[in-house]
Amino acid sequence: MYKREIEHVEGKRNGVFLSDYYNTGGLGLEALFLRYISGALRPGGKAFIIVPLGLLNRTEPRPKLELLKECNLLASIQLPRNTFFNTSQKTAILVIQRRRTVSEARPKVLCGIARSIGETLDWRRIPTPNDNDLDDIAQAFVALQNGAGEGVADSKIMRLVDADEFSARDRWDVARFWSDSELVELGIREDAITRADFVGEAVSRIEAIGAELEAARTELEALTSGETKELSLSDTAYFNVRSGTRVRTADIREHPGEIPIYSCFKTAAETKGSADRAWLEELGMTIEEAKVVTVNANGASVGKVYVRDEVCALTDDVIALDVKDEALDHDYVAIELRRAVAAGGFLYEAKLFAARVKELKVNIPITEDGDFDLEQQRKVAAAVTRFEEARRKLVELGDWGELARVA
Structure with missing residues (x-):
């Protein structure tokens, strides 16, 4: 109904057509109100918005992209179920601030998990002033806005997270920044x-x-x-397939340093450890300075494909794929490689050798030319x-x- 009303508004408002301004692809009324609020703020102005947690989980990027064009995200705070008496739906507080210039640096985002709000969460709403996570988070937010960060680093219910973790493609809920064991320790579980x-x-x-x-x-x-155009990974004009270098965990422990070493693990973030650069170079291990696509070659996670965009090193249980042509996107090549690995049945093999990877083919979109x-x-x-x-x-x-x- 609201979108239909907007479509019938003639002429510009504040220099823009409303039908264009609100056409951000948002799912539901919440996206329209977020768009309205961000546009109504003056430079430097803040808004504290209660949103359903499901809105922050959505993968659709355009509403977030439009919001980030106008505003910085200052905080995302998860509230306990039944915070609002008339709904059991999970909710969160989203804090945004209108950007003063398009080039200003984005601040870190305060992420919080409030387990309590200073009153019971049943129909009685009995005050519990000594049990109020939300107040602790609010005080930390005020301190941060005044240039102080006390209380966040040592808190179990708060994190300061780089703004890059809240891009248009990311989820904006915050539980993902806590491990399962930490959430268990906090008692974050589904209420009856x-x-x-x-x-x-x-x-x-x-x-x-x-x-x-x-x-x-x-x-x-x-x-x-x-x-599309089919390319073989054996085509050295576009790709270079190579294996990592064997290294023992015990040796990594004896030579600690700043270079993370990736092996055949099920998750992208897990490492074998971090070692000293000079020692790795002496060992003959390649230091990955540029973006590289990797394939797990051994163990239960054989065939897992990741894109590494950081300085790191790879063990011999990982196969590296250098993308040599700048017209090829690493993330797209990784997607095609996952498809080729799955189609070839390599996910069920105990070992994936570099020679087998070279047999794989990827399909690349091409222009009319x-x-x-x-x-x-x-x-x-x-x-x-x-x-x-x-x-x-x-x-x-x-x-x-x-x-x-x-x-």
Whole structure:
């Protein structure tokens, strides 16, 4: 209804057409109000916005991208269930500030998990002034705005996170910055909910995930319908396939340093340790100074593909793929490599050798002139990232459905 009303407004308002300003691809009324609030702020002005947690979990990038053009994100604070008496839906506080200039540096984001709000979360709402995480987070936020950071570094319920972690492609909820063991220690778990509330939340989540998956399917079908050129990873004009270097964990411990060493682990962030650069060079280990695509070659995680965009080193359980042509996007090549590995059945092998990787082929979008279409590659990579995020949330929904305490 609101969008239809906006469409009928004639002429510009504050120099823009409202139909263009609010056409940010947002799912639901919340995205429209976020757009309105960000546009209404004066430079330097702040807004404290209560949003459903599901809004921060969404993978659709455009509403976030438009918000970030106008504002900085200052804080994202997760509230406990039943913070608001009339809804059991999880909510969060999003704090934004209108940017003064387009070039100003973005500040770190205060991330908080409030377990309590100074009153009981049942119908009685009895004051509990000595149990108020939200007040502690609020005081820390005020201190940060005044140039002091006391209370955050040592807190179990707060983190200061680089603004890069809150890009248009990222989730804006905050629990992802705490490990499972830390969340257990904090007692962050699903509270008991009624069957009716379970059904309502399940339906809401299913509809949201379904909408994201459908949007991803439509987007990917459109993006992958054009012409492509097949390249073999053995083609040295475009790629260089090589293995990492053998190194023992015990030796890494004896030569600690600043260079992370990646091996065949199931998650991208896990390392074998960090070692001294001079010692690694003496060992003959290649220091990865440029972006590189890697494939796990051994163990239970064989075939896992990651993009490393940091100075690091790789063990001999990892195969590195150097992308030599600047018209090829690393993230897109990684996506194509995952497809080729899965299609070739390598995920079920105990060992993936460099020679086998060289046999794989990737399909690269091309323009009408036959050149590699770098922009299209990046669009596909972004769309696949959104698809994988929606897919991960589908897995999380299954876990939630199994573990939810239904009273």
